[in-house]
Amino acid sequence: METVKRRALLGGSATMLTLLGTQQARSAFAAPPTSPSSSMPSRRARLEVTENPFGPAPAARRAIEQSVSFAPYYVEDETELRLRIAGQETLSRDQVALSNGSLDALSLLTCDIARGGTVLAPHPTYVTHLNYAARRGIETVYVPLREHQIDFVEMRRAITPATRMVYFCNPNNPTGQMIDHEALIGFCRDVAPRCPVVIDEAYYELLPDYQRMTLSPLVREGLDVIVARTFSKVYGMAGLRIGYILARPERVKQLYSLTTTSRNQPGYRAALVSLGDLEYLQAAQTYLTQCREKIYRVCETHQLKYLKSVGTFVYVDTERPALAMRDALARHAVDIRVFDDARYPGWIRIGTATPAELDMLAEALPKALAEVRML
Ligand SMILES: Cc1ncc(COP(=O)(O)O)c(C=O)c1O
8 A cells, every 4th residue: 555644645735834824824724735535545644643734834944945055064052042942931041951852852861860760650641751761671650640630649649769750741642631730830849859840841832821831930940840842743843853841950961961962953943933933833723723623523423532632632532442443443544542551441542633634534433433342
C-alpha cells in the first residue's frame, strides 16, 4: 500500500492557509482544500500523533525560507530568543534554556535529576521521557488518575525519600484535562522545597486563559519548578525541534551542561518571529477547536463516551479492547494511540489532524467498531 505522509495530504491546505492569511484561515476548516474521496484507500490518517497540521505562522514560514542562507552556520548565540521568552514571562535570561524540542530537555533533566532515585507521575500521562529514563534504570512510580483527574492526595502520599522528581503534564496527555490550578500551585509550594516539580506545558496555549494558567510565576518566585514548553504543538513546528524550559538558573545550567548539540537555524529563526504572535495563536486555537469538535461529532454518532479536551487530541472510550480497536482502525488506514492502563481498557487517544484525515476516521470508525467484540 502506498503511504502518503501527512505533508503530502496537507500540501494544498498548508499553502492555502498561508495565502489566505490567518483571518480567512479560520474558515478554511469548513471547506477543506483536499478531498479525501479520490485516493483515500492509499492514504493513512496519522491520528496517533499530537501535531498541529495548521502549521507555522506566516512570519515563521518566511523565516524558514530565509534561513537557507544561514544553513552553513551553527546557531552559536541563542541569546535573542532566550531574552524574548524571558521578557514574555517576566523572567531573566538565566531562567530560560532552549532545547531541541521539549522532549530533549525532559529526557536529559529526568535522567540527571532522578539518577539514583525515582520519578513520581500520574497515570496515564505522557511517558516518552519517563520510558527513556526507565531504559537507563530510573523507575517511575505512577499514581492512577481519579476520575480522569490528578489525585493530589495520593500523589502527596506516594512521595518517599527516594523521590527525586515529580512530573505533571498540563493539560494532561492523553486525557486533555486541565489540572486544577490552585491544587497544582499548592502541591508545588509544598513539594518543590524538597524535590523539583516538572510541569510540562506542551499544550498550554490551548488552556482557557492560558497566560494565567502557566506555572511560570512559581519559577519567578524562585521555587524549584521546571516549566517545559514547545514550539511543536500550537505553534505548528514539530519538525523544527525547538522547545524551552523556564527554571532556576542552576537548572538552566544543568540542562545546558547535558545538551550535546546546538539549535537548528530554521527552527530558531521561526521560533523567534512567531513567539507570542497572538493573531496566529488565535487562528491555530480555532483550527484545533474545530478538529476536536469534529472528533466529538464522530464519537457522538456512534454513542462513544469521550472527554472534552483542551489538547490536540481526544480520549475516547470505545468499550472494546483498545489494542484490538487500534489494529482494526489501522486496517482501515487510520492510526491512533493506546496508552497502556488496565483501568482504561477501552480508551484510545485520537489526535487532531487535517479535515481529510478526520473524514477518514469518520469512515473507518464504524467499520472497526463492527469488527471488534465489546468488552
Ligand atoms: C505532553 C508532551 N510533552 C512533550 C512532548 C514533546 O514534544 P517536543 O519534543 O516536540 O517539544 C510531547 C509530544 O508529543 C507531548 O505530548
